[in-house]
Amino acid sequence: MPSVSDARLRAFVGYTMKRATNAVQADLAAALAPFDLRIATFSALVLIVENPGLSQSQLAEALAVERSNLVVIVDDLERRALILRNPVPGDRRTYALTATLAGRRLCDKALVAAEAHEERLMAGLSGKDRAAIISAMELIRRAGRGEGT
Amino acid sequence: MPSVSDARLRAFVGYTMKRATNAVQADLAAALAPFDLRIATFSALVLIVENPGLSQSQLAEALAVERSNLVVIVDDLERRALILRNPVPGDRRTYALTATLAGRRLCDKALVAAEAHEERLMAGLSGKDRAAIISAMELIRRAGRGEGT
DNA sequence: TATTGTTATACTCTATAACTATA
DNA sequence: TATAGTTATAGAGTATAACAATA
Secondary structure (H helix, E strand, O other): OOOOOOHHHHOOHHHHHHHHHHHHHHHHHHHHHHHOOOHHHHHHHHHHHHOOOEOHHHHHHHHOOOHHHHHHHHHHHHHOOOEEEEEOOOOOOOEEEEEOHHHHHHHHHHHHHHHHHHHHHOOOOOHHHHHHHHHHHHHHHHHOOOOOO | OOOOOOHHHHOOHHHHHHHHHHHHHHHHHHHHHHHOOOHHHHHHHHHHHHOOOEOHHHHHHHHOOOHHHHHHHHHHHHHOOOEEEEEOOOOOOOEEEEEOHHHHHHHHHHHHHHHHHHHHHOOOOOHHHHHHHHHHHHHHHHHOOOOOO
16 A cells, blocks of 8 residues: 655644644653543642642633633542632632642652653653753744733 | 742643644644635645545544544535545545645645744744754654554 | 633534444 | 444533622
């Protein structure tokens, strides 16, 4: 069978980025599954641990998801007692999100698994290569239609 | 307001790849919208133009989408008379997909727009940088759980 | 008036199972 | 029995509008 050529699509950086990102996301999802964490839930937990007291709006902006879509994620973390929605004295509209001890512990374990996943996928790249990719990705992201900075 | 840090997530190459890919996909979708082409439809059209006579199964494999999800894409291209489902003498189960003249013309115009989009987003990167990113992306993709080669 | 969190809704993308007609 | 195309369906992810409580 004559094999199919995708040479014209492969010439687009975005095409290869999409495919590689799919592979990375699938691998990360598998790495987090033992902790019953999906990628979005994991990302939210990491940010809450790193930024204790932030609000859902701040978290949504940092994760680049809509506030409305964040609700179920925070619900899940709270139901599992990994985080708390703390009342904020002086503004009763908002919650200050903090991780519980169990949340911080699960976060640490999941980060170890995520780092192992990262190391597995990036094994062929030097630290310098990886840093170059990260800065190139941030440059590309900022070139897109969207916010500044 | 103390701004939120995502330093721990940004250290993951996959995190920056995901965000950059989102920006690229959104920009490409906007670039293709004037042609009434979504990214998947555009990709299918390019592959059919490049590989005349290929089957839907081959196309699905090349695009890494399920055969079932490809049907509506091919339906759309056929309904717009951009491609043809040609009968294959000797095997009545399969179709040989070919682009019409209108399909090839639209493909050419859309490719020009896609190249302009690419140039806009990658403006900060040299040709050498872009080639390095492409090979790094392919290396990462192959390191993921999945097929060989 | 504006903002926070929330609900409901819808649209895309993706994945699976099962069917038909052919081989 | 295996394969190509198809249908139906369900699950994620994402986007918008509207609402109640509060500022």
